[in-house]
Amino acid sequence: MLRNAPKFFEVAKRIVEITEDCIVVAHNSQFDYRILRTEFRRLGFEFKRKTLCTVDLAKELIPGQDSYSLGKLTRALGIPVSDRHRAAGDAMATVKLFKMLLDKDLNKTIVQDSIKSEPKYKMAPNLKTIVEELPALTGIYYMHDSYGNIIYIGKSKNIRSRVNQHFTNTNNKSKKIQLQVAAVTYETTGSELVALLKESEEIKRNKPIHNRALRRTLFTHALYSFVDENGYINLKIDKADGRKKAITTFANRQSSKSFMFKAVDDYQLCQKLTGLYNTKTSCFKYDIKECFGACVNEEDPELYNERVYKLIEKNSYENQHMAIIDRGREVDERSVLLIENGVFKGLGFFNLNYQITNIEVLENLITPMENNRDTQHIIQNYIRKNKNLKILQLKK
Incomplete structure (x- = not known):
């Protein structure tokens, strides 16, 4: 079909003529209109038409559908369709759907409100101004409504880029944010770890709508240990259970x-005793002489x-007393997390000229924060992924 199809420049003039003084109706008009404008722009022509989206209209006039894809919607409404997924077939299906929607729009208000002179994806001028004033730095950001209430909290390695995504995305949550946001404030952290911890803590405290x-627990699986009848410590990955003491936690089963698997190689552990090889005899690594025989009671x-x-x-x-040192907000600054007797106490920042030597000194620097399962997960996960992180063992 494409091999013999005309090039876009060959049909461009005809498209301009047949759409003159018309409203372009399409199922997901944003996509089609963007493609048309892009192709015309390549030819040096600014193509502008009003648009109307049958997806948006259907959601307003026929709520509660399982799906608003063209195929499923026409089937649900009993609209006969032939030659699906071909230009003519889909266009005729959209025409039939549109006629039904016009019939349902008794007040005609939704149709009028849905006509757009510009496509949806164009960012409002006030949102552009907000984005331009944000830094391209690591930190945490707060979106406020016109009353100053926080409606969303997020973290990013690039605050400006992330907020820009919120303002240009077309999913339901982004659309709601775009309508409600009046201002965005931020706090740079330098360290992604600090941003993650602040995001978790402040979402729990402020409960933005x-x-x-992110109010839910951040992890689903955990690593547990037990001693078997032969005296070997076994390790087991299982679903996270707050009643049991975990060694560390994971965002999902795959991680x-x-x-x-990496731990078995790094620490020369037995596949059977780590739950990776289900057998009543020896594990695979023992068979290839890479396991010392704990699986068959040969190793002490x-x-x-x-x-x-x-x-x-x-x-x-x-049970550890330690400080985790990471990037700061400035070149001569570092962030610090304080762990006291295995409990996360809080975080803060210090100048490189300031000597960190013991817990008493650190307690004056940090902002106290809550120690919970989510903070433990964030810290342990970050330590696992950042091998060059500086960890300072402290004396009480």
């Missing part, structure tokens, strides 16, 4: 599995457990 998804449990303890110590800060 558009942050519902937990990847971690476990004490020697095996020593390596397991190293993994646990590396991935859990339980």
Whole structure:
């Protein structure tokens, strides 16, 4: 079909003629109109038409449908369609749908309101001004309504770029934000870890209306340990359970599995005793001489457990007194997180000329924050992914 089809420049004039003084109606008109304008722009012509979207109209006039795709909508409404997914077939299906929608629009108000002189994706002038005043830096941002209430909190390595995405996206949440936002304030953090922790804490405290998804727990799976009847420490990935003590947590099962496979190699652990190889005899690595035989009781449990303890110590800060040092907001500044007896106490910033030596000094610098399962997950996950992070062991 495409091989013998005319080039766009060959039909461009005809498109201009047949759409003159007309409203372009399409199912998801934003997409079609953008394609048309892009192609005309390549020819040096500014193509502008009013548009009307049958997806938006259908959502207003026929609410509660399972899907608003053209195929499913026409089937649900009993509209006969032939030659689907071809230009003529889809166009005729859209015409029939549009006629039905016109019949349902008794007041004609929705049709009039839905006519757009400019496409939806164009950003409003006030939103452009907001974006231009934001920094392209790591930090946390707060979206406010006209009353000053916080309606959304987010974090990003590039605040300006992320807010711009909110203002140009066309999903339902972004559309609501675009309508309600009056101002955006921000706080640079330098460190992504600090931004993650502040985002988690402040969403829980402020409960912004558009942050519902992030109010839930950030992780689904966790790493647990138990000692079997032969004295070996076994490791097990399972669904996160707040009643059980976890070594570390993971955002999903896939990341937990990847971690476990790497840990087996790094610490020379047994696949069977880490839940990666379900067998009643020896594990696969034993068969290829890469396991010392804990799976068949050949290795001394004490020697095996020593390596397991190293993994646990590396991935859990339980009972530890330490400071995690990361980037600051300025070149001569660093951020610091304080962990006291395995409990996250808070975070702050210090100048490089200021010596961090003990917990008493740090307690004067930090802003106290809540220690909960989400903060533990954020910190442990960040430590796992950032191998060059500076961790300072402290003396009480």
